[in-house]
Every structure is written in C-alpha cells, then in structure tokens.
Amino acid sequence: AEDGIRDAQESRGLGDVYKRQVHGEIRDKLVNYVGERIRALRIETPGSYGNVSVIRTNTMRHLTNYFRRGQLLKLFFCFPDPHFKASNHRRRIINDGFLSEYAYLLRPGGRLYAVTDIEELHDWHIEKLNSHPQFRRLPESSLTDDPCVEAMQNETEEGKKVTRNGGRKFYCVYERVPTSTTTEQ
Numbered sequence: 001a002e003d004g005i006r007d008a009q010e011s012r013g014l015g016d017v018y019k020r021q022v023h024g025e026i027r028d029k030l031v032n033y034v035g036e037r038i039r040a041l042r043i044e045t046p047g048s049y050g051n052v053s054v055i056r057t058n059t060m061r062h063l064t065n066y067f068r069r070g071q072l073l074k075l076f077f078c079f080p081d082p083h084f085k086a087s088n089h090r091r092r093i094i095n096d097g098f099l100s101e102y103a104y105l106l107r108p109g110g111r112l113y114a115v116t117d118i119e120e121l122h123d124w125h126i127e128k129l130n131s132h133p134q135f136r137r138l139p140e141s142s143l144t145d146d147p148c149v150e151a152m153q154n155e156t157e158e159g160k161k162v163t164r165n166g167g168r169k170f171y172c173v174y175e176r177v178p179t180s181t182t183t184e185q
Contacts, residue, residue, distance in 0.1 A: 024054075038054065060091075073111070080094070082121045099129065103134035115153055125172055
C-alpha cells in the first residue's frame with residue numbers, strides 16, 4: 001500500500017471480518033478496479049460489502065484530513081511497496097514520520113497490522129515500530145484468534161499470489177499504547 005489506509009487491491013478478505021473499511025489509493029486504474037470489484041462482490045452476495053469503500057487520495061499526505069484523533073480501531077498495510085533504494089526509504093508507508101500520524105489516528109488499544117513477502121521490509125517495519133514509543137508489538141501467540149491476521153495473509157489477492165508462487169509471508173501486529181491518562185481521550 002504505497003498510499004493506503006490499506007492496500008486498495010485487498011478488498012475481499014478483510015471486508016468479511018471488519019465492521020467498516022476505507023481503502024485509500026492514489027492510482028486511478030487501481031481505484032477503478034477496486035470499485036468494480038466491490039460492486040461485483042455486493043451483487044454476488046446481497047447485503048454484504050456495504051462496509052467497504054475505496055477513495056482516490058494520497059493518504060501519505062492527507063490521511064489526517066479524513067479522520068479525527070483516536071477515531072480508528074485498525075490500520076492495515078498489506079504488501080506495501082518496498083522502495084528498495086536507500087534514497088527512497090522515506091517513501092515507505094511505515095517510517096518514523098508517519099508512525100506518529102498513525103498513533104494520532106488510532107485509539108489507545110487500536111492495532112496496526114503489516115504483512116509483506118519481503119523479509120528485509122518486515123525487519124524495517126519491526127525496527128521502526130519497536131522504536132516508536134506509542135506502539136508495542138503483540139506476541140504472535142496472542143493473535144491466534146484474530147481473524148484479521150488470517151485474512152490479511154491468505155484472503156487478500158496479493159497474499160493469494162504469494163501462496164501460489166510458493167513465497168513466504170511475514171507479518172507483525174502492534175497495539176497503540178496511551179501516552180498518558182491525562183492526554184488520551
């Protein structure tokens with residue numbers, strides 16, 4: 001998800017397990033594809049997927065214009081662009097600057113999910129998230145009953161592609177911790 005609350009291609013799986021979700025994407029073709037996919041899912045299963053939508057936006061710049069402080073319960077980053085060149089690491093969706101914005105938008109106890117098929121990028125996610133004071137990693141043993149973990153790995157289109165190609169998937173889940181009881185609402 002170069003630009004996303006969640007990767008816009010991933011409109012199925014997580015729509016089944018989450019109350020409401022918005023996908024942010026900057027690329028027109030992908031927004032159109034996802035919009036068509038959502039409409040098709042709504043026709044295939046009447047009464048379902050009314051909780052899923054997609055908007056064309058650069059969420060890396062404008063995410064805080066869409067949501068209030070502490071409004072979000074979960075953020076998903078599914079198979080984001082790795083931006084391999086060191087000069088482009090600042091463009092990674094999980095970086096020091098953006099983590100403070102995500103912490104601002106997530107309510108205390110909210111979760112940030114990240115999944116990738118690139119171990120180097122996974123290590124980057126862990127390094128950045130571990131160093132941020134408002135996030136703490138949840139142990140994998142505590143996530144066995146979390147349907148979002150399974151869905152982001154195996155029900156997203158990119159997750160299915162990685163499985164078909166025999167690739168590995170790496171994920172982490174972090175919880176937003178309050179900074180203090182007097183400043184959190």
